[in-house]
Amino acid sequence: NTNLKGKDLLTLKDLSSDDIMSLLESAIELKQKHKNGEIVTSLKGKTLGLIFEKSSTRTRVSFEAGMMQLGGNALFLSSQDLQIGRGETIADTARVLSEFIDAIMIRTFEHSKIEELADYASIPVINGLTDDYHPCQALADLLTIYEHKKSFEGLKVAYVGDGNNVAHSLMIACAKMGIDISIGCPDGYEPKDFVTAYVNEIAATTGAKVTITKDPVEAVKNADAIYADVWTSMGQEEEAQQRLKIFAPYQVNEELAAYAKSDYLFLHCLPAHREEEVTASIIDGPNSVVFQQAGNRMHVQKALLQAILA
Ligand code: CP
Ligand code: NVA
Numbered sequence: 001n002t003n004l005k006g007k008d009l010l011t012l013k014d015l016s017s018d019d020i021m022s023l024l025e026s027a028i029e030l031k032q033k034h035k036n037g038e039i040v041t042s043l044k045g046k047t048l049g050l051i052f053e054k055s056s057t058r059t060r061v062s063f064e065a066g067m068m069q070l071g072g073n074a075l076f077l078s079s080q081d082l083q084i085g086r087g088e089t090i091a092d093t094a095r096v097l098s099e100f101i102d103a104i105m106i107r108t109f110e111h112s113k114i115e116e117l118a119d120y121a122s123i124p125v126i127n128g129l130t131d132d133y134h135p136c137q138a139l140a141d142l143l144t145i146y147e148h149k150k151s152f153e154g155l156k157v158a159y160v161g162d163g164n165n166v167a168h169s170l171m172i173a174c175a176k177m178g179i180d181i182s183i184g185c186p187d188g189y190e191p192k193d194f195v196t197a198y199v200n201e202i203a204a205t206t207g208a209k210v211t212i213t214k215d216p217v218e219a220v221k222n223a224d225a226i227y228a229d230v231w232t233s234m235g236q237e238e239e240a241q242q243r244l245k246i247f248a249p250y251q252v253n254e255e256l257a258a259y260a261k262s263d264y265l266f267l268h269c270l271p272a273h274r275e276e277e278v279t280a281s282i283i284d285g286p287n288s289v290v291f292q293q294a295g296n297r298m299h300v301q302k303a304l305l306q307a308i309l310a
Helices: 017-036 058-069 090-100 111-120 135-149 165-177 193-206 216-220 237-250 290-309
Strands: 047-052 073-078 103-107 125-127 156-160 180-184 210-213 225-228 265-268
Touching: 017 135, 017 165, 017 290, 047 058, 047 090, 058 073, 058 103, 058 290, 090 111, 103 111, 103 290, 111 125, 125 135, 125 290, 135 165, 135 265, 135 290, 156 165, 156 216, 165 180, 165 193, 165 225, 180 216, 193 210, 210 216, 265 290
Parallel strands: 047 073, 047 103, 103 125, 156 180, 156 225, 180 210, 225 265
Antiparallel strands: none
């Protein structure tokens, strides 16, 4: 019920609102089957290669387990061990892998690298996080919100912190589904202009309201969900001390969360740093759905892999 066969997922720009909704419905079905112990073998004989240039727990395990649950195979390819680590080009790697396997997931730094990989690969390429986007995460975020709220209508999602990869994909996801999205971030850490411009364009067609503010309280006011991510992303480690200071006013704690609706959901892509971007009382508290959200990575990615490969 989607037309994603053979397509790449580099950013959520690659998916229409209808594509996203069908993926969520398919994910719900696959999740139910998994819970019931029903075996699905839609990807029998298919192999997914997973290239990682950064660490990962959820992305790696959810893709590997998901692929195997669908009867397929997954190959973990650390860039340290690939010839990429010794200077073989992305273009050559893409063309060689296309001879062996059916799809590539890659986690890398510059978004241009995944674009280059996709240009040269003759097989679908899936983004497992770049410096600019994390589309699979945003699909799992939507699924989690949908499971709790039963609909996207009239919702407001607030993201507080660094306006980078996870925020970018969340903004696009919300705009596509007509969810109001507000980003609370310090000066200089706003979402990139080219993302905000795209999000505004989509929001104008779906009726979503997009707000970017320095004021975390304004961002969170009346929100149905509050979202946090680490203050120091992978690759920014040398800025960690400075970031602790800059982002301190953006901690999600009881005082800030009190501005949201009383039945707000707390979301976090994980890994989390307790007492930095979020207090333990919030992430381990009654409104937190972060582990369900992590689990949903696998279910929604299974739906995606099936749509692209089956
Ligand atoms: N949220 C997420 O992508 O987690 P990992 O870095 O563990 O894959
Ligand atoms: N913004 C974080 C997300 C990790 C899943 C990072 O890029 O490190």
